[in-house]
Amino acid sequence: xxxxxxxxxxxxxxxxxxxxxxxxxxxxxxxxxxxxxxxxxxxxxxxxxxxxxxxxxxxxxxxxxxxxxxxxxxxxxxxxxxxxxxxxxxxxxxxxxxxxxxxxxxxxxxxxxxxxxxxxxxxxxxxxxxxxxxxxxxxxxxxxxxxxxxxxxxxxxxxxxxxxxxxxxxxxxxxxxxxxxxxxxxxxxxxxxxxxxxxxxxxxxxxxxxxxxxxxxxxxxxxxxxxxxxxxxxxxxxxxxxxxxxxxxxxxxxxxxxxxxxxxxxxxxxxxxxxxxxxxxxxxxxxxxxxxxxxxxxxxxxxxxxxxxxxxxxxxxxxxxxxxxxxxxxxxxxxxxxxxxxxxxxxxxxxxxxx
Numbered sequence: 499x500x501x502x503x504x505x506x507x508x509x510x511x512x513x514x515x516x517x518x519x520x521x522x523x524x525x526x527x528x529x530x531x532x533x534x535x536x537x538x539x540x541x542x543x544x545x546x547x548x549x550x551x552x553x554x555x556x557x558x559x560x561x562x563x564x565x566x567x568x569x570x571x572x573x574x575x576x577x578x579x580x581x582x583x584x585x586x587x588x589x590x591x592x593x594x595x596x597x598x599x600x601x602x603x604x605x606x607x608x609x610x611x612x613x614x615x616x617x618x619x620x621x622x623x624x625x626x627x628x629x630x631x632x633x634x635x636x637x638x639x640x641x642x643x644x645x646x647x648x649x650x651x652x653x654x655x656x657x658x659x660x661x662x663x664x665x666x667x668x669x670x671x672x673x674x675x676x677x678x679x680x681x682x683x684x685x686x687x688x689x690x691x692x693x694x695x696x697x698x699x700x701x702x703x704x705x706x707x708x709x710x711x712x713x714x715x716x717x718x719x720x721x722x723x724x725x726x727x728x729x730x731x732x733x734x735x736x737x738x739x740x741x742x743x744x745x746x747x748x749x750x751x752x753x754x755x756x757x758x759x760x761x762x763x764x765x766x767x768x769x770x771x772x773x774x775x776x777x778x779x780x781x782x783x784x785x786x787x788x789x790x791x792x793x794x795x796x797x798x799x800x801x802x803x804x805x806x807x808x809x810x811x812x813x814x815x816x817x818x819x820x821x822x823x824x825x826x827x828x829x830x831x832x833x834x835x836x837x838x839x840x841x842x843x844x845x846x847x848x849x850x851x852x853x
Contacts, residue, residue: 504819508535510567510591512558512582514545517596518573520766521625521807523549526571528772529811536561558582562589569818571623572596575665576672580605583620587612592619592818594811598681598838599831601672606835610828619817621824622831623810626682627689629760630780630805635745636690638754638800643788645751651731652686652745654679654759655738661707674710675734676701676845677838683732684841685834687718691725693833694718698850699841704737712736716841719850745784752788760805778805 509526511518514537527534527549534552537545538561542554555561562570562585570586572579572595580600586593587609599622600606613620626632639647666673676699687694696719701711713735720728733742745756761780762772772778783799790796809825816822837853844851 504531504821506531506533507568507815507818508533508566509569509571510536510538510555510561510564511571511573512538512561512586513573513575513578514539514541515573515575518571519544519548520763522571522573522594522596522623524766524771525625525807526811529808529815531815532569532811536564536567558585562586562591568592569594569814575670576677577601577670579672580609583609584612587616587618587620590616590618592814594621594623594814595831596623597685598672598677599835603832603835603839606828606832610832613828619814619824620828620831621814621817622826622834624682624685624826625762625807625810626686626760627825628805628807628809629762630778630802631744631756631758631760631784632686633803633805634780634784634800635747635754635756637803638784638786639690639747643752643786644747644749644754647691647725647728647747647749649729649731649748650687650691650746651733651743652683653742654683654734654744655741656734656736657739657741658736659705661705661709667708667710667712669709674701675712675736676714676841679734680714680716680732680841681834681838683734684716684837687730687732688834688837691718691720691728691730692723693837693853694730695721695726696850696852697837697840697844699844701845704735711845714845717850752786754784754786754800756782756784756800758782762805762807772806772808778807780805 526532536553545554570591572582698717700715702713704713716732718730720726747754780802786798813825817824
């Protein structure tokens with residue numbers, strides 16, 4: 499039986515800020531077999547303007563009490579991820595939680611255990627696994643063209659010198675760049691190379707008036723396993739008018755460098771809906787230099803695969819129907835939260851730590 503022959507899953511979205519409005523509502527609504535049925539939000543006019551067919555309810559309790567809701571999507575501020583997801587699971591709903599999964603690994607393990615007891619799909623929205631550049635990088639690594647990877651840098655550099663009035667930049671639980679962009683970069687690194695042997699994180703508050711870290715630099719060391727020896731650098735900052743390359747990869751046979759970030763976020767912020775012609779097409783090709791004969795090097799470019807955040811929600815749909823695996827299962831989400839916690843501890847203690 500194909501997914502289109504299965505019952506349509508009705509989703510309820512909690513929160514209609516940046517994450518809910520930009521990354522969840524339009525993406526899940528573009529996936530066949532999923533329907534945005536209701537939104538819990540304190541901004542009903544904003545929701546109705548974008549999604550007139552969706553019901554607007556006042557709070558989480560009203561949403562999870564609805565028997566017609568199959569899937570609850572948690573797009574609240576980070577500190578509310580655990581209580582909202584827990585309420586949804588206890589009400590017998592499948593759940594998607596925006597990244598970072600929770601405030602710490604203890605909360606993550608609690609939700610994973612509850613989902614297992616309830617027999618419900620629990621997943622974390624790691625949309626950057628569906629970036630065009632990441633999919634291309636993963637394919638390139640698998641091809642063996644650069645040989646064994648020995649050094650990898652992953653940057654997410656932006657120039658946002660003004661501190662904005664929003665919870666992400668205030669001194670509240672769950673704020674700061676490490677759990678925000680670090681959750682993406684660390685997840686990608688673990689997907690590519692596995693769990694590091696040690697992690698060392700440096701964070702800083704660099705902008706005038708900033709309250710939480712707006713810069714981080716992490717070093718992951720791999721001393722054992724199939725990729726050893728390998729060094730991985732993860733870096734993000736809000737004060738980079740000239741951004742570094744998105745990826746720098748060196749291997750025993752050559753190197754790959756990619757500039758620019760995936761185009762889907764900007765398209766979604768501009769109000770575009772996924773699924774149109776050219777969606778997820780990144781025009782900035784990566785540069786590849788590999789050894790040919792002797793010391794002679796061959797230069798070429800690498801065309802990007804198409805990115806598609808909708809593939810995440812299609813996989814969630816199939817997991818709920820039992821026709822495919824959970825794209826980001828709880829055990830992966832818990833393991834990532836453990837590494838995020840480890841990084842925060844490393845920054846406090848000023849040393850490398852082993853998981």
